[in-house]
Amino acid sequence: MQVTGVSARDRSRPRDVDVSAATWFDDPVALAASSDIDVFVELIGGADGPAKTAVETALAAGKPVVTANKALIAKHGKALAALAESKGVPLLYEAAVMGGTPAVKMLREGLVGDRVTRVAGILNGTCNFILSEMEAREQPFAQVLADAQARGFAEADPTTDVGGFDAGHKIAILAALAFDAAPNFDAVEIEGIDRVDLIDIHLAHELGYRIKLIASASRQGEGASVRVRPGLVPLNHPLAQAGGALNALFIEGARIGRIFLQGPGAGAGPTAAAVAADLADLTAGVTRPVFQRPAGELDLLAAAAKGQRHERAYIRLMVKDRAGVLASITDALARSDVSIDSFLQRPAQASGVVPVVLTTHEASEGALQQAGEIIETLDTVLERPRIFRIEDV
């Protein structure tokens, strides 16, 4: 196998690999259309723009494509699968999820003998790194993020990572493979880590939990509930112990029980290894569809009905140090049919503000939302309540 052509934004940038023997293309779409290539490897990124045009061009020309582009597959997977299969060429994307840790292959091939019911884990290394550093260095989100950006661990525009969208792309892909459908990114419920304060990390720890950005997908009736959000995980749980930039994933199946997979989620080495594994699959002559069914039989993964799911929650409030405050909060919860499991009040801060945290028993999403809305209107509550789920993982 030989690299015959290369395209990148900056030709003169120093590289670890000598690409001078390959033909240079300023335009990746021209490379994708070149008759000199047998396979097109796309590492540009972005759901639209040149990445999409180049991949479409290569597939339309009957060339197999290997990509690390999670946004592209999550948003346009169904259409690209149809194009690839109409041309009879593979479209492979192992590097799109968990870097060199072969989660895509595991779900696409290794577990097809089972009915997967749930996948849940940590899929964004940047968020995991930031949350781990906040805890280790006792520093607030903004400071850790700025430092991660300075060290190159976070993008200049961090929205895709810290807003949960990158993990959303990845869980959309894994959910599609787990539940025999096409990725449906628009149906992923996404909440990022930017509202996790240092005090939440401390209070969660006191309660026996660690806050992680959890991506999960569960079968619910005919559809699936697919989400990304900060959640509380018991301290002794493997997901709580996956620190730094690690990615980790649980897969649950009717026959296999629970499988746990952990590894570095990104980086040049792991990505290159995943791309190379896809190239090896190409040479082995695999003829699988792009997702679990042929594109013609593939529906977008249906979103489960919302509001009916039952969950336990962590609710953290900043309240005025005044008589009757707690009564008004507990009253709001009781009126919403949310019952309290534990309650923790911390000493008043210098400003006179009192941090209060409570955990609830299982309550419907609707009830929790209503409780949050009532509490937020209380004039003794000083900030928007932080409501995070206690993950049942």
Add this chain to the structure above:
Amino acid sequence: MQVTGVSARDRSRPRDVDVSAATWFDDPVALAASSDIDVFVELIGGADGPAKTAVETALAAGKPVVTANKALIAKHGKALAALAESKGVPLLYEAAVMGGTPAVKMLREGLVGDRVTRVAGILNGTCNFILSEMEAREQPFAQVLADAQARGFAEADPTTDVGGFDAGHKIAILAALAFDAAPNFDAVEIEGIDRVDLIDIHLAHELGYRIKLIASASRQGEGASVRVRPGLVPLNHPLAQAGGALNALFIEGARIGRIFLQGPGAGAGPTAAAVAADLADLTAGVTRPVFQRPAGELDLLAAAAKGQRHERAYIRLMVKDRAGVLASITDALARSDVSIDSFLQRPAQASGVVPVVLTTHEASEGALQQAGEIIETLDTVLERPRIFRIEDV
């Protein structure tokens, strides 16, 4: 896909699945030779005897084989690969290692873009269960084993499991896939768990470790060091936390770093799921060799030179409660060039016997062996020393 023929020892045994529509064969070899089958699935077990003859018969007749038989693949993998490839038919064995957790596929396909340097983990659920129960129930090995046998968790003849041979079969297969060779079971160094006493579990715990049966394979020069043995793992390490009958595996690669994989290692459901995944691979038209290279280019995995490896050890002795005993032990270690890292003496037992445990700094295998031999000859030392390695995992 349809089950057309079935063979088992006892036709009348009650089964969860109705097999009355399939043709019954008293002889599995006759089933393997039958012209009515397209694929032969072997779940008999045993390296030789009917399992081997049936698999050879099916392959010779040009039929793909799917097997869960770790002993067969570990001992006869090279010859069977040559037979399968000469007939142009696949021989698949995902269920042979870690049950439904696709470790074989991960090494064979998912990580081929990297150079794997080491695999290490817990591959025998029965041993892991026994060690976990000894700790949880504070009961000695023999009692826990007898109970596991009564409950069907251990075989009537437990040698294959507790002697480390089953884990040896599995690590021979994983090592072959990791290091591009054929399995070489005869070169696996094997020590079982039958010499782990309850007191070792307690003392290891006091030192911050848990004893696990660790199967490992590391590249060493042109060959590999492949072993199964009880080893001490730090309590907070993922391998120490894989309790009960779980299996767990670390894979280290030059590019990917470390990947961790954990799941149920055996059982009807996981095994069936792994067999079904292999059958799905067959229908996808995969044309890979049985191991990483075509059989004609495949050598048995070479064993690394022994005696030169450096390791830390846990040495537990039962000594007489008498002056000068410790001096003679520390003298034996010093003469062997083994230096002591920590030392723990427990109160004398009612019999006047004193348990003593020490851990060493890194020393060569040869030095540790010599020290053990000298200590064993001391007349104040009452039992053969228990020397377990502190695993560097």
